[in-house]
Amino acid sequence: MCIILLGLLLYQDYGVSWDESIDRTNGIVNAKYITGLLAPEWAGRQAIFSSVPEFAGYEERDHGVIFHLPLAFMEVAWPGLDSRTYYLVRHFCIFLTFVLALWSVYHIARIRFSSWQFGLLASTLLLISPRIFADAFSNGKDLVFLSFFTFGIYTLVRLLARPTLGRAVLHGLATAIATDIRILGCLLGALTVGMFVLELVAAPATAAQRKTLLRAFLLYCVASAAFTVAGWPYLWEAPLDNFLLAFEKMKRFRWDGYLLYLGEKVHSLALPWHYAPVWIIITTPVAYVVASLVGLGASGYALLRHPFSFLKTPQGRLDVLLLLWLLVPLLMVIVLHSVIYDGWRHLYFIYPAIILLAARGIHVTWQASRGRAFLKRLALGAAVLAGAEAGYTAVRMVSSHPNQQVYYSFLSDPEASQLFEGDYWGLSYRQGLEWILANSTSSRIAIDAPFRIVLENNLAVLRPEDRARFTIDPNSQERYFLTAYRTHPEPYPDSVGREVHTVKVNGIRILSVFYRW
Known part of the structure; x- marks a missing residue:
C-alpha cells in the first residue's frame, strides 16, 4: 500500500517518452x-476511429497490445x-x-531463502x-514486460x-500476457519446458x-497457447502463421541508426559484444553488481562441483532457473548480434534475476x-558499505526526480555525457517546456527540437491552456530550441540561439533550452 501511495504522489511528474504516442495509436x-x-x-459511428489507419495495412499491427488495449478502450468510451x-x-x-514486479520478486526470494526478510531485501533493491524506477512511470513496453515476465x-x-x-x-x-506484450515472452515457455524436464x-x-x-504441464501448454491467441488480435486470423511471422520479424529486427557508446557514434547493426554488459554495469549500483556476481559464482560453483x-x-533447481533467466537472454544478444539500443x-x-542473484x-x-x-x-564491513551505497542511491533518486x-x-x-547516451527517452523535454511557460509572457511561443516527436509527446501531457501557447515552428525567427543531446554530445552552433536554461542531474547536463530572437 505504501508503494502504491508513492506512485500516486509521483506519477504526474514524468514526461512522455518517444514510443508512447506510437503505442497509443497502436x-x-x-x-x-x-x-x-x-x-x-x-x-463506424465512433469519431475516434475516423482518422485511425486500417488494421490490415498498419505497420505496427504485429506488436503486442494487451497493455495498450484497455487504455485505448478508455478513449473510445x-x-x-x-x-x-x-x-x-x-x-x-x-x-x-x-x-506487481516488486510483489513477485518478494515472493520468489521468500521461497528461495525461506525468509520474508530476504524477500523484503530483494524487493527493496x-x-x-x-x-x-523512472521507467516504471513511462516505459509501457520494456518495464511492463519486465513486470509480467517476473510474475511469470x-x-x-x-x-x-x-x-x-x-x-x-x-x-x-502469465506466459500469454508476457508474450502478448513482447513476443520474447515465449522465452517463459522455453524456461518452463526446461524446468519441467x-x-x-x-x-x-x-x-x-x-x-x-505431466498433467499440469499439458494443461499449461494448452492454456498459454489459448490465452496468447486471445490477447493478441494480430493472431486471430491465422494464429500459427502470424505468430511465426512476428517471431521471424523479431529475429530479423534491424533498426538502422547510430548510438553514442564509449564516446563514439556506433552503428546499431555493428554493436560490440560488450555493449549490453557495459550498460548493465554503469547503470546498476556497484554493490548490486558485486553481490550478484557473488551469487552467480556461488550458484555456478555449487552446480559444477556437486551437480x-x-x-x-x-x-538448487530454483538457482538454475535464476541462472537461465539471466544468462540465456544476455548470451543470445551477444552471440546472435541482436540489435538493442537506448542503453539496455x-x-x-533480466534485471530482477540480477537482484535475486544479489540476494543469493x-x-x-x-x-x-x-x-x-x-x-x-x-562481511559486516561489506554490508556497511553496500548499505551506505544503497542509501546514497536512494538520496540520488530523490534529488534527481523526475529524471532518474x-x-x-x-x-x-563530463564522462557520462561525452561517452554515453543521456536522456534518450526525451522525458526531460517536459521540464524544458514548463520552464519556458514560466519565463515567457508571450501568448504564442515558437519551439523546435532535433526530433519533433519528443516535443509533440511532451506537449500532450501539459494542461490544455499551456499547450495552446506553443507552436512547433522551426522557421520562426524568434523561437526556443530544446535538445537532450541524443547522439549529439558536442555543442550546438550559435545559429540555434543562446543557451538560456539547462537541466542537470547529478552534475550531468541532460537538456538545454536555446533562445533565438
Missing part, C-alpha cells in the same frame, strides 16, 4: 479492428478525452505493473534501482512447488507425482561468515 488501431469485428455498425488525462492514467497503470517466473516457481491444475492455468495466463529428471518423486506434473546433490534440492532497455526483464550473494556471504570472526568482520532515467552508478559529467 492500441486504438487494434480497438478499431476488434470493434469492427464485433459491432461494425457501432464502430470517453469521447474527447484530453491527452494529458490519457498519459497520466497510462503512467499510473505502468507503475501498477511495477508493483529492485525499488531502489533508479533507471528502472513466480507462477512457474509456484507451479513446480505444487503442480495443481489451477496453478498451471495461472502460469499459462529438470523436475522430472532430478527431483525425487513417485510415479503418481510425475503423472500429476546431482545440488539439483535434487528445490533451492530491451534486456530490462548476500545470503551465501552471511552463511559463510557465521562462526568465523575474521569473515564475520569482513539518466542515473549512472559511478560516472559523472
Whole structure:
C-alpha cells in the first residue's frame, strides 16, 4: 500500500517518452479492428476511429497490445478525452505493473531463502534501482514486460512447488500476457519446458507425482497457447502463421541508426559484444553488481562441483532457473548480434534475476561468515558499505526526480555525457517546456527540437491552456530550441540561439533550452 501511495504522489511528474504516442495509436488501431469485428455498425459511428489507419495495412499491427488495449478502450468510451488525462492514467497503470514486479520478486526470494526478510531485501533493491524506477512511470513496453515476465517466473516457481491444475492455468495466463506484450515472452515457455524436464529428471518423486506434473504441464501448454491467441488480435486470423511471422520479424529486427557508446557514434547493426554488459554495469549500483556476481559464482560453483546433490534440492533447481533467466537472454544478444539500443532497455526483464542473484550473494556471504570472526568482520564491513551505497542511491533518486532515467552508478559529467547516451527517452523535454511557460509572457511561443516527436509527446501531457501557447515552428525567427543531446554530445552552433536554461542531474547536463530572437 505504501508503494502504491508513492506512485500516486509521483506519477504526474514524468514526461512522455518517444514510443508512447506510437503505442497509443497502436492500441486504438487494434480497438478499431476488434470493434469492427464485433459491432461494425457501432464502430463506424465512433469519431475516434475516423482518422485511425486500417488494421490490415498498419505497420505496427504485429506488436503486442494487451497493455495498450484497455487504455485505448478508455478513449473510445470517453469521447474527447484530453491527452494529458490519457498519459497520466497510462503512467499510473505502468507503475501498477511495477508493483506487481516488486510483489513477485518478494515472493520468489521468500521461497528461495525461506525468509520474508530476504524477500523484503530483494524487493527493496529492485525499488531502489533508479533507471528502472523512472521507467516504471513511462516505459509501457520494456518495464511492463519486465513486470509480467517476473510474475511469470513466480507462477512457474509456484507451479513446480505444487503442480495443481489451477496453478498451471495461472502460469499459462502469465506466459500469454508476457508474450502478448513482447513476443520474447515465449522465452517463459522455453524456461518452463526446461524446468519441467529438470523436475522430472532430478527431483525425487513417485510415479503418481510425475503423472500429476505431466498433467499440469499439458494443461499449461494448452492454456498459454489459448490465452496468447486471445490477447493478441494480430493472431486471430491465422494464429500459427502470424505468430511465426512476428517471431521471424523479431529475429530479423534491424533498426538502422547510430548510438553514442564509449564516446563514439556506433552503428546499431555493428554493436560490440560488450555493449549490453557495459550498460548493465554503469547503470546498476556497484554493490548490486558485486553481490550478484557473488551469487552467480556461488550458484555456478555449487552446480559444477556437486551437480546431482545440488539439483535434487528445490533451492538448487530454483538457482538454475535464476541462472537461465539471466544468462540465456544476455548470451543470445551477444552471440546472435541482436540489435538493442537506448542503453539496455530491451534486456530490462533480466534485471530482477540480477537482484535475486544479489540476494543469493548476500545470503551465501552471511552463511559463510557465521562462526568465523575474521569473515564475520569482513562481511559486516561489506554490508556497511553496500548499505551506505544503497542509501546514497536512494538520496540520488530523490534529488534527481523526475529524471532518474539518466542515473549512472559511478560516472559523472563530463564522462557520462561525452561517452554515453543521456536522456534518450526525451522525458526531460517536459521540464524544458514548463520552464519556458514560466519565463515567457508571450501568448504564442515558437519551439523546435532535433526530433519533433519528443516535443509533440511532451506537449500532450501539459494542461490544455499551456499547450495552446506553443507552436512547433522551426522557421520562426524568434523561437526556443530544446535538445537532450541524443547522439549529439558536442555543442550546438550559435545559429540555434543562446543557451538560456539547462537541466542537470547529478552534475550531468541532460537538456538545454536555446533562445533565438
